[in-house]
Amino acid sequence: MTEVNEDQAPQAVKAAPDVAALEQEGEIAADYLEGLLDIADLDGDIDMDVEGDRALVSIVDIKGSDLIGENGEVLEALQELTRLAVHRRTGERSRLMLDVGGYRQGRRVELSKLGAKAAEDVKRSGEAKSLQPMTPFERKIVHDAVAAAGLRSESEGEEPERYVVVLPA
Template sequence: MTEAEETVKAAPDVAALEQEGEIAADYVEGLLDIADLDGDIDMDVEGDRAMVSVVGLKGGDLVGPSGEVLEALQELTRLAVHRQTGERSRLMLDVAGYRERRRAELTKIGTAAAEDVKATGEPKALQPMTPFERKVVHDAVATVGLRSESEGEEPRRFVVILPV
């Protein structure tokens, strides 16, 4: 396979991702109607995944403690997309900007922990996290120039930051 063919093959199918977003938005809008909640739906494609956000929603009922309700809603939404497309979805659901705020917080945590590991030369294990949270921390650690691994079993899976 030529390099050009590999690039084309690796490029995300934007039309399929937009379709995922449309299906997910319809599903989430239906849930909001059932729950009698007012909120607007924003859709986007970022990289290789569809992004659906509920904005203008007051209160954290759809986020829950530590994002647990949001995680469950995301899984239900992914299942709804899968049911219609027959394809596994990597869709990301956000409510009231929770994921963006959490991403910023986790980036700081990952960067600080990586700096500690650089200074001490000792590996450091973090608290258990969701797959989304671990990905953010892995990215932050890589930016500092260190390596990290996920260990343990869900739902207690955690990141370990390793020295050089």
């Protein structure tokens, strides 16, 4: 009989997300965002959902791009403020994802295509390819697209200049 050393024991299975807690995060975020919309005198509806292990909150039916900003910078800041509001109420760190006017969904499609194209280029050339700096959200989508194409990728650099490098097989 073989002894199992505790250091060799399999990693604990990742716990299933607490959907009720994620829904609560979404509700807190929605209340916070509704208050901000009122203060800014902006009209918009708020949708909430849970995807995987994070709450998703979207401001929909909003006119203009003031809440998105150039390259999503205002959206990123608004997401961080919303996460802080959730943390203040729950005491727990939030991984909530905020979208405004479908911006993130559109970026997801664009970045998936970018990652797949970069993977094709690397397969063809056999040389690593560095991409432009991206936010953590954007890098994650590119990493997923590269992995789906059967290659590896890494993030390099320091924020806010962190970027993805697609590596040959």
